[in-house]
Amino acid sequence: MPVQSPAPGAGLRRHLQEGRGNIYAPDCPSRALLDHVTARWSVLVLALLLERPHRFNELAGAVSGMSDKMLSQTLKTLTADGFVERLVSDGPPVRVSYRLTPAGTEVAGRIAELVEWLEENVGALLAGR
Amino acid sequence: MPVQSPAPGAGLRRHLQEGRGNIYAPDCPSRALLDHVTARWSVLVLALLLERPHRFNELAGAVSGMSDKMLSQTLKTLTADGFVERLVSDGPPVRVSYRLTPAGTEVAGRIAELVEWLEENVGALLAGR
DNA sequence: CAGCATCCCATCGGATACTG
DNA sequence: CAGTATCCGATGGGATGCTG
Numbered sequence: 550m551p552v553q554s555p556a557p558g559a560g561l562r563r564h565l566q567e568g569r570g571n572i573y574a575p576d577c578p579s580r581a582l583l584d585h586v587t588a589r590w591s592v593l594v595l596a597l598l599l600e601r602p603h604r605f606n607e608l609a610g611a612v613s614g615m616s617d618k619m620l621s622q623t624l625k626t627l628t629a630d631g632f633v634e635r636l637v638s639d640g641p642p643v644r645v646s647y648r649l650t651p652a653g654t655e656v657a658g659r660i661a662e663l664v665e666w667l668e669e670n671v672g673a674l675l676a677g678r
Numbered sequence: 679m680p681v682q683s684p685a686p687g688a689g690l691r692r693h694l695q696e697g698r699g700n701i702y703a704p705d706c707p708s709r710a711l712l713d714h715v716t717a718r719w720s721v722l723v724l725a726l727l728l729e730r731p732h733r734f735n736e737l738a739g740a741v742s743g744m745s746d747k748m749l750s751q752t753l754k755t756l757t758a759d760g761f762v763e764r765l766v767s768d769g770p771p772v773r774v775s776y777r778l779t780p781a782g783t784e785v786a787g788r789i790a791e792l793v794e795w796l797e798e799n800v801g802a803l804l805a806g807r
Numbered sequence: 808c809a810g811c812a813t814c815c816c817a818t819c820g821g822a823t824a825c826t827g
Numbered sequence: 828c829a830g831t832a833t834c835c836g837a838t839g840g841g842a843t844g845c846t847g
Contacts, residue, residue, distance in 0.1 A: 570800035572722065572793050575743035579800040583793065587716040589819085593701065605829050614704035616821055621830060631807050642828055643827090652803060659792040664701050664712060666784055671699035671708040674781060678760050718839085734809050745841055750810060771808050772847090 585630055586656050590615055590623045595649070595657040596664050598633065602648035632656055714759055715785050719744055719752045724778070724786040725793050727762065731777035761785055 570579030585591060593612050597603055603611070609620050624647055627633040632653030638644045649657055699708030714720060722741050726732055732740070738749050753776055756762040761782030767773045778786055 568801040570797040572725070572797055573740060573742055577800070578804055579796045582796050582800060582803065583721060584718060586792070586796075587718075587721055589713060589716075592712060592716055596701070609829095611702060613702055617830070618822090618832095619820060622820090629807065631803050645829060652799065652806075655795055655799070656792065659788065659795060663715070663785065663788040663792070666788060667708045667711050667715075668699040668701055670781065670784070671706070671711060672697040674711065674760050675707055677781075678758065738809095746810070747812095747842090748840060751840090774809060 582630060585626050586632065586660065588623065588626075590619050591627060592660055592664065594620070594623055594627070595632070595653065596661045598647060598649045599654065599657040599661050602636070602646045604644060604646045608647070627653070711759055714755050715761065715789065717752065717755075719748050720756060721789055721793065723749070723752055723756070724761070724782065725790045727776060727778045728783065728786040728790050731765070731775045733773055733775045737776070756782070 570577045572579050572583060574580070586595065590612065593615070594608060597608060597611055605620070605624075608624075609615065609617060612620070624633060624635070628635055628647075631650055634648050634650055634653075636646045636648060638646075699706045701708050701712060703709070715724065719741065722744070723737060726737060726740055734749070734753075737753075738744065738746060741749070753762060753764070757764055757776075760779055763777050763779055763782075765775045765777060767775075
């Protein structure tokens with residue numbers, strides 16, 4: 550193992566080859582996926598679902614400031630992308646819960662690390678400006 | 679070290695205490711920081727700066743589809759937040775380069791992991807829907 | 808080279824009301 | 828409970844042109 554490791558992120562610039570996406574190409578599908586998972590509310594929903602599956606109104610209550618409409622839309626997009634699964638229990642009352650797919654768990658884990666770092670360092674950042 | 683580790687992201691729900699932010703509170707400053715670093719273009723700029731410092735037009739050329747205006751605005755926001763440093767060399771021609779601060783390196787590293795995972799798995803995701 | 812100013816529009820997203 | 832429909836304002840973001 551070399552002492553001088555390559556710069557982190559050094560592989561990002563490679564173009565499409567052997568099935569790998571290129572986030573810097575505007576029409577690469579990975580760009581759309583990135584936009585979806587980093588969308589304002591997606592980040593918070595994914596982080597919550599990483600803990601455990603949630604029902605619709607659980608999510609609505611947990612994410613303060615989010616409207617039903619945006620929650621519904623966010624879940625629909627994440628489900629279509631294959632990051633979230635929609636599970637319906639036979640009612641009544643009908644109960645719908647949302648849970649991460651394996652791919653969603655991978656993505657949400659990386660997002661949660663970003664979120665947690667920000668939560669832990671927000672104080673230092675505010676102090677330094 | 680316990681075999682049963684706590685669920686990833688389990689600490690996200692704690693409220694402000696001992697200086698830690700709470701991303702689920704709409705007016706916690708960490709929410710604004712999250713919005714800034716996950717903004718459409720910020721993600722790509724941060725990932726590029728993780729490789730090495732870049733000059734303005736280098737960034738403009740590397741991020742296909744991004745206008746000068748958005749690059750300028752993105753860099754300004756990230757600089758104000760303390761994630762990016764602006765370095766001016768005495769010209770002419772004047773050359774301005776942008777480089778990550780230590781905090782910016784932390785954030786960009788986490789973002790780059792998300793981006794790289796998406797680039798590597800975009801094929802599988804598209805196939806599965 | 809490294810921007811800022813202006814114009815303009817498309818999309819994001821909130822409020823409210825309604826449905827199975 | 829778990830949404831959908833409609834309306835509408837805010838803002839993200841592109842095109843163009845100008846400046847030091």
